[in-house]
C-alpha cells in the first residue's frame with residue numbers, strides 16, 4: 001500500500017467511527033478558551049484519568065500547555081447549538097451560547113451530558129498534536145442525556161438509530 005493510500009484509508013476509517021463530541025475548555029490568565037474535539041479516551045480509574053489530543057495550531061493549545069486545569073464537557077444532543085457556536089465563533093464569543101458556569105475556575109457547560117474538570121498530569125507531543133492526560137478532580141453528570149455523535153462529517157442522533165434486534 002502506498003503512503004497516500006494509507007493516509008486516505010486511515011481518514012476514511014476515522015470518518016466512519018461514530019464518535020462522541022466534547023467541548024474542551026480551559027481558562028488561562030483570565031481568558032476562556034474552547035474547542036470541539038472527538039479525540040478522547042478514558043485512561044484509568046486509579047487515578048480517574050482521561051486523555052484528549054489537541055492540534056498544536058488551535059487557539060486552546062498554548063493555553064493548555066500553561067494552564068494547570070482543563071475541562072472535558074461531553075455534549076448531548078441538546079448541546080448541538082454549542083457545537084455550532086464553537087464552529088462559527090472565535091475566542092470568548094464561543095461561550096455566548098449555552099449556560100457556562102465556573103467550577104475550579106474552569107468553564108463548565110451547565111447542561112452538558114457530563115463535565116469532567118481535570119488537573120493536567122502529563123503532556124506528550126506527537127506529530128501535529130499534543131496528548132493531554134488529565135486526572136479528574138470534579139465531575140458532573142446529567143441523567144438520561146442522549147450523546148451528540150459525529151459520524152461521516154456530520155452530527156447525528158444515535159438515539160434515533162434503529163434497534164439491532
Ligand SMILES: Cc1cc2nc3c(=O)[nH]c(=O)nc-3n(C[C@H](O)[C@H](O)[C@H](O)COP(=O)(O)O)c2cc1C
Pocket residue numbers: 021034035036037038039040053054055056057058059060086087090150
Ligand atoms: C467534530 C469535530 C471534532 C474535532 N476534533 C478535534 C480534536 O479531537 N482535536 C483537535 O485538536 N481539533 C479537533 N477539531 C477541530 C477543532 O475543533 C477546530 O480546528 C478548532 O476549533 C479551530 O481552532 P481555533 O480554536 O484556533 O479556531 C474537531 C472539529 C470538529 C468539528
